[in-house]
Amino acid sequence: MCQTSHSINCTMASGTTTIASSSPSAPPYHQIRALYDDDTITVYQAYSAAIADAAVAAQRLDASPLFRAARMTWIKPSWGWMLYRAGYSFKDARQERILAIRVRRACFLGLLARAALTHHRHPAPGAGTTTTTTTTTTEKQGEEGDQGELEVRGRGEVVRVQWDPERTVRLERLGHRSIQIGIPGALAAGWVESGIAGIEDVTGRARELKRTLDRDPGVSDQQLVELGLVPVERPFEVSEELQDLLGMR
Structure with a gap:
């Protein structure tokens, strides 16, 4: 359990074990893809240079006084989407x-268990027009605005999730979606304290x-992987419970 009154469950729950799929088919419209281990x-x-x-140096995300824990911090497991969002850092x-922030698996799942979608779920192409009614936000996020850190106003301990168009490392838009996860200020202390296993500056890799x-x-993409410039996600x-919560099916 993360050490905070607003805690994230960092104990692995039954039924949440992750499995790597080897299917060669196109990715599902809503799917979490990431670099991960056991x-x-x-x-x-x-972030800015000062915060990074x-x-x-301290292996703590909040080491700089410029880091504002009261704001919602958005994290993303897609290298391609991060490159798109930051323009390769430029x-x-x-x-x-x-x-690159290595989050403990149990805490990552604990964050997802607190999630609410930020807007209507985008239906997969050919899946009809039905959407899932979800909580909306006043800030424009993802491709429509600044998703770096958003002010939290009365959002409590709800983790925000949205699905944006996935991007290649060439910044090309793909036909499926990529998950973005917003951690509210109420959970920031616990996440920073016990949810993070390591922090690496990968700006040089992006450039x-x-x-x-x-x-x-x-x-080729394979050559980029071999050069160490693209991770294998x-x-x-x-x-299934989390899939339903996250609008994945």
Whole structure:
């Protein structure tokens, strides 16, 4: 259990074991894909240089006084979507440093268990027009606005989830969705204290990837993986209960 009165359940619940799928077919419209192992799952977020430097040095996301725990922090497990959001780290000086944050698996699942969708679920193509009614927010997020950190006003301990169009590492829009997870200020202390296993600055990797793509537009995805510029993200399966909660089926 995370050490805070507003705690995240960091105990692995039954039925939430993750499984890597080897299916060669196109990804499901709503699916969590990530770099993960038995203990952690890697998510990304971009910060200013001051926040990033302090976080990496101390291995604590809140090491800098500039980190505002009262704001909602959005994390994403998709490397391609992070590159798109930050423009390979060149888009915004406030998000010029990309951090790879290894979250303990049980805490990641605990966050998902507290989730509510931010808007109507996007139905998969060909699935009809039915949508799931969900909580809406006043801020525009994802592709429509700044998703770095949003003010929390009376949202308590609800984790926000939204599904945005997935992106390739070339920033091309794909036909399926990528999950974005918003951690409210009420849960930030517990998540920072006991939910994070490690923090790495991967800005250099993002910029080298951009240089490689500019220099050799025909480079294959497999070559980028072999160069260490693109992680291998596998499907991260969750229980049917979480699938329903997250609008995945």
